Amino acid sequence: MEAWMRRYRLDLALSGGCITAGVDEVGRGCIAGPVVAVSVVLPMDVNTYRELGDVMDSKQVKPDVRRRLAERIRSRALGIGVGMASPEEIDRLNILQATHLAMRRSLDALDVPVALALVDGNRAFRHRVPVLPVVDGDARSLPIAAASVIAKVFRDDLMAKLDEGFPGYGFSEHVGYGTRAHLEALRRLGPSVVHRLSFGPVRACLNEEGVNYGS
Structure with missing residues (x-):
């Protein structure tokens, strides 16, 4: 069949x-x-x-x-x-x-x-x-x-x-998944408002500058 x-x-x-x-x-x-x-x-x-x-x-x-x-x-x-x-x-x-x-x-x-x-x-x-x-x-x-x-x-x-709206993270390539390139950008730029702040890799990158609200 x-x-x-x-x-x-x-x-x-x-x-x-x-x-x-x-x-x-x-x-x-x-x-x-x-x-x-x-x-x-x-x-x-x-x-x-x-x-x-x-x-x-x-x-x-x-x-x-x-x-x-x-x-x-x-x-x-x-x-x-x-x-x-x-x-x-x-x-x-x-x-x-x-x-x-x-x-x-x-x-x-x-x-x-x-x-x-x-x-x-x-x-x-x-x-x-x-x-x-x-x-x-x-x-x-x-x-x-x-x-x-x-x-x-x-x-x-x-x-x-x-x-x-949030250049530098590579959203169009990895579409939000935690690839190596995404994690490197996250450490460099800090989380944006479209990141899931309760998720471990994002929470670990929160810094004193707070959240990136984009352009």
Whole structure:
């Protein structure tokens, strides 16, 4: 059986034929920038699953391929909702609760009513829409994989804009992850207001000058 058909059968079984959103997040492991969650509603039909059969977890595809996939997803989607939790919210709530907040906001941003949300991972969260966690959902469920792709493209573009306001950190290259170059810039410049001050590598670089508010 082809992979797209296995996905179709799984999503159909999980949804029970209801209008369903796939939800995933990007940026949870970063030390700067928001966590971004996206909800995607796709038609539950064979043609859509065949056409989008090469959509997979965003981390497994190159940036140029990811952008092309994102355009194809947008052309087929019935609805797309984006939600974010800011660095300040991450510091205040913790990363898990902030991730769930971003996911709830992404569902709230949908302009299509849904009866179920399929969420990547093994943890559900409270929402007026029933939430069903799917382990390895970004590989097994097409709407979740689509949400992963849209979220990654959206967040990468956002981090490129932050790079303009906070030059020197290299946000457009590492998009907030704790790479060696990022940590070196952090030690040299100190944390900015888009860094997560509760995260160890950032907290260790706080100095008497305080936080960099950018240009």
